[in-house]
Amino acid sequence: MGKPTGFMEFGRELPKKKDPSVRIQDNKEFVLNEEFGDKINQQASRCMDCGVPFCHNGCPIGNIIPEFNDAVYRDSWEEAWNILSSTNNFPEFTGRVCPAPCETACVLGINQDPITICNIEKTIVERAYKEGYAKPKKPRSRSGKKVAIIGSGPAGLSAAEQLNSAGHDVTVFERDEKVGGLLRFGIPDFKLSTAVIDRKVELMAEAGVNFVTNAHIGVDVNAEQIRQDFDAVLLTGGSTVPRDLPIPGRELNGVYFAMQFLAQNNRRANGWDLKTDEIHAGGKDVVVIGGGDTGSDCVGTSNRHGATSVTQVEIMPTPPEDRPANQPWPHYPMILRTSTSHEEGCDRHWNILTKEFIGDENGNLKALRIADLVWKTPKPGERPVFEEVIGSERDIPCEMAFLAMGFLHPEPHGVLAQLDIKLDDRGNVATENFMTNQKGVFAAGDMRTGQSLVVRCINEGRECARAVDSFLMGETNLEAKADSLMLSA
Numbered sequence: 001m002g003k004p005t006g007f008m009e010f011g012r013e014l015p016k017k018k019d020p021s022v023r024i025q026d027n028k029e030f031v032l033n034e035e036f037g038d039k040i041n042q043q044a045s046r047c048m049d050c051g052v053p054f055c056h057n058g059c060p061i062g063n064i065i066p067e068f069n070d071a072v073y074r075d076s077w078e079e080a081w082n083i084l085s086s087t088n089n090f091p092e093f094t095g096r097v098c099p100a101p102c103e104t105a106c107v108l109g110i111n112q113d114p115i116t117i118c119n120i121e122k123t124i125v126e127r128a129y130k131e132g133y134a135k136p137k138k139p140r141s142r143s144g145k146k147v148a149i150i151g152s153g154p155a156g157l158s159a160a161e162q163l164n165s166a167g168h169d170v171t172v173f174e175r176d177e178k179v180g181g182l183l184r185f186g187i188p189d190f191k192l193s194t195a196v197i198d199r200k201v202e203l204m205a206e207a208g209v210n211f212v213t214n215a216h217i218g219v220d221v222n223a224e225q226i227r228q229d230f231d232a233v234l235l236t237g238g239s240t241v242p243r244d245l246p247i248p249g250r251e252l253n254g255v256y257f258a259m260q261f262l263a264q265n266n267r268r269a270n271g272w273d274l275k276t277d278e279i280h281a282g283g284k285d286v287v288v289i290g291g292g293d294t295g296s297d298c299v300g301t302s303n304r305h306g307a308t309s310v311t312q313v314e315i316m317p318t319p320p321e322d323r324p325a326n327q328p329w330p331h332y333p334m335i336l337r338t339s340t341s342h343e344e345g346c347d348r349h350w351n352i353l354t355k356e357f358i359g360d361e362n363g364n365l366k367a368l369r370i371a372d373l374v375w376k377t378p379k380p381g382e383r384p385v386f387e388e389v390i391g392s393e394r395d396i397p398c399e400m401a402f403l404a405m406g407f408l409h410p411e412p413h414g415v416l417a418q419l420d421i422k423l424d425d426r427g428n429v430a431t432e433n434f435m436t437n438q439k440g441v442f443a444a445g446d447m448r449t450g451q452s453l454v455v456r457c458i459n460e461g462r463e464c465a466r467a468v469d470s471f472l473m474g475e476t477n478l479e480a481k482a483d484s485l486m487l488s489a
């Protein structure tokens, strides 16, 4: 622990962001990290190096947080990088988009503001690139075993880096024209720029990972052929079937799934082929249906298009501002969160029932019929139910609506059907120690768990890589998650 009094001397501080009115003019990242200077060392010095660092457990990949905080405080950046990169393949992604469950588990957070762990992580990785010690993870020797990874989101990429470093010949197949999964076609560029993804993918390619794009396995390429050509196959295709809203008027022009809008905007922001008819929110009254992070990304993107108004509606009640008693520290609490996209302008409403999309004579959306609702306290063992508030029905202007109500499960046809992969009750891929019902075929990430978080998928990829390595070699030397090492020590 570098500075025993750090947490008493310095308050929590984050780098400034560009003003909302400025940043919505483009799709660029807007956090001014490089202007933060040595304040980052002060922030790291707030870490108390607690006897039991709960942040470890809060972090799904078990990042060794107090140790890298201490190194940053001492200005020992390469040491900080070595600690961070020993558990996290992609701090450049998590340092930008992780909701930081580590921070809600930080011991200092019990009665003060927690350490700015996520931002410290981002600063470490950016320095590592700038100072040249973010390097390709090359293997010492090659095993002669071939692994196919189908899907290039964070789960597929982390497994690829791990398995390549263990010496296997890894080929990542991706149906899109570029790799990255939702990191690239989903999360907006203003949160995670495409250059940050490219920079890492280039290092991975230099380390020996093969990337094959425009390869839709199970559609363009037979999945059985892949299975025959490789010693192990890993399925990391994500959870891509969106939840629909089958209410009257769903077929009107102007009603889209959030991902149609967001993925297209990633293409637009980078000057790539849009692939589908243009969806542009400029000059439109936009309503985003769904109060989560995907909805928030639609808000930020609509504001960048110059929407006339942006409204976000959510069926669930307004979350509490403070931790509820049933979600005590160190749990990640379900509280009201205001994203950077919300800061840019948005009307938010909770307890809203969406009843009908209303169109004009040309079949174009012009309004959304909504009503207020109240949630009833459920009887023990029963699901919560709601009732519409009589007389609250009204129409709000809506020329474009985005459905952002989550994802159901992976696409069951194509690769999963061709390989006859067993699914669980929720439609996700069923596994035992990451192996599916087919010998040598593994699954990880959202395809296995349902829609989750980037950091959870990195963990999935790392843990699955251990299972694949053991399957191929009879044992594995790939790093285990830090907390499991601590428990077994």
Ligand SMILES: Cc1cc2nc3c(=O)[nH]c(=O)nc-3n(C[C@H](O)[C@H](O)[C@H](O)COP(=O)(O)OP(=O)(O)OC[C@H]3O[C@@H](n4cnc5c(N)ncnc54)[C@H](O)[C@@H]3O)c2cc1C
Pocket (backbone or CB within 6 Å): 097, 098, 099, 150, 151, 152, 153, 154, 155, 156, 157, 173, 174, 175, 176, 180, 181, 182, 183, 186, 187, 188, 215, 216, 217, 218, 236, 237, 238, 239, 262, 293, 294, 297, 414, 415, 444, 445, 446, 447, 451, 452, 453, 454, 455, 457
């Ligand atoms: C709009 C949006 C915003 C989000 N924002 C955040 C955030 O800010 N922070 C956060 O932590 N999480 C966020 N998430 C969640 C996070 O992005 C996902 O949990 C994560 O990307 C899932 O990773 P994955 O590797 O399992 O799959 P994905 O990232 O979904 O990647 C799967 C890849 O597999 C490819 N593929 C599928 N089938 C095939 C096939 N048959 N052949 C070849 N390729 C195939 C797909 O094209 C895709 O590229 C967000 C999700 C969405 C939708």
Ligand code: SF4
Pocket (backbone or CB within 6 Å): 058, 059, 060, 061, 062, 063, 065, 088, 094, 095, 098, 099, 100, 101, 102, 103, 117, 118, 121, 455
């Ligand atoms: S990856 Fe996420 S949870 Fe883990 S230390 Fe970084 S910000 Fe925290």
